[in-house]
Amino acid sequence: MKIALVGYGKMGKIIDEIATKRGHEIVARLKETPTAENLNQPDVVIEFSLPEVAFNNIKTCLENKIPVICGTTGWLEHKEAIEKIAIENETAFLYGSNFSLGVNLFFALNEKLAGLMKNADEYSCQLEEIHHIHKLDAPSGTAISLAEGIIRNNPKFSAWKLENTKGNELGIFAIREDEVPGTHSVFYRSEVDEIEIKHTAFNRNGFALGAVVAAEWIKDKKGNFTMKDVLGL
Structure with missing residues (x-):
């Protein structure tokens, strides 16, 4: 898969390493605001940024019909609006407060x-x-x-x-x-x-692996999902 990372802090770097080891290509590593151009046409976006920019980051990706895996917390008052945007753009959104x-x-x-x-x-x-x-x-x-x-x-x-x-x-x-x-x-x-x-948790690796597994699972799906869907719980 082609994966774009939106937010490239500690978690983004661990996700990068794990995704690459699993055979995926990282086509964007963004600390800045995502756009149609700098996302580089990924199959999926994994978003771990900051609460104050998460909504706009996710909205941009979904409006470009790119599925989003989001692990940013602290913005959930806007989650219902994001889920509506995902449906309107016939793509997929998965929020996880924790991907472990x-x-x-x-x-x-x-x-x-x-x-x-x-x-x-x-x-x-x-x-x-x-x-x-x-x-x-x-x-x-x-x-x-x-x-x-x-x-x-x-x-x-x-x-x-x-x-x-x-x-x-x-x-x-x-x-x-x-x-x-x-x-x-x-x-x-x-x-x-x-x-x-x-x-x-002993380290962040479990969170990062779960986010990559969720990205693998969501490819070609449409709708709003959680890790319960990914893990069949």
């Missing part, structure tokens, strides 16, 4: 546990995420996905909130520390015990 295989299995485990806990009124629930000090958005997209998974499966919660909460709000605590790639925990606490599920 382990994290997507963790998402499924989180939803299962949330369903089991819905009648356990003696337990409170909260989430914690730890990332490197360079991460600009808080909470992380992965933490938001975990919270949404709990809300879908446990009627006790109707919304999430950063840090302290009350009533039916689900609390997410965001910690920025050193060079941590990403650690996510879900806690259920009662007066007598605690249940915890946790995912710890």
Whole structure:
């Protein structure tokens, strides 16, 4: 495949290395705004940029009928508009708050546990995420996905909130520390015990590999997708 990388920071460089090893050709490595010309006619775009430019980056690619795999978080108030643009241009869009295989299995485990806990009124629930000090958005997209998974499966919660909460709000605590790639925990606490599920990333390679696998999967497809579609979860 011909792949254009929009956003060429740490993640972009790891994606470049993994995609090349898998036999793909990187036809663009963009730190600047994508255009029809500088994208160089790729089969798919992998977008890992910054929250403030993600919407326009994705919009440009979709309007040029190029499928987009997006791993940028912090812009999701515009996600519905992007999904509409993908449909209007008869192309494909896939957003992943986290492309790691382990994290997507963790998402499924989180939803299962949330369903089991819905009648356990003696337990409170909260989430914690730890990332490197360079991460600009808080909470992380992965933490938001975990919270949404709990809300879908446990009627006790109707919304999430950063840090302290009350009533039916689900609390997410965001910690920025050193060079941590990403650690996510879900806690259920009662007066007598605690249940915890946790995912710890050791490096960014798992995220990058998942993004390339998603790019391979989406070729020639039309519509809006998630990693659940890619992995058959």
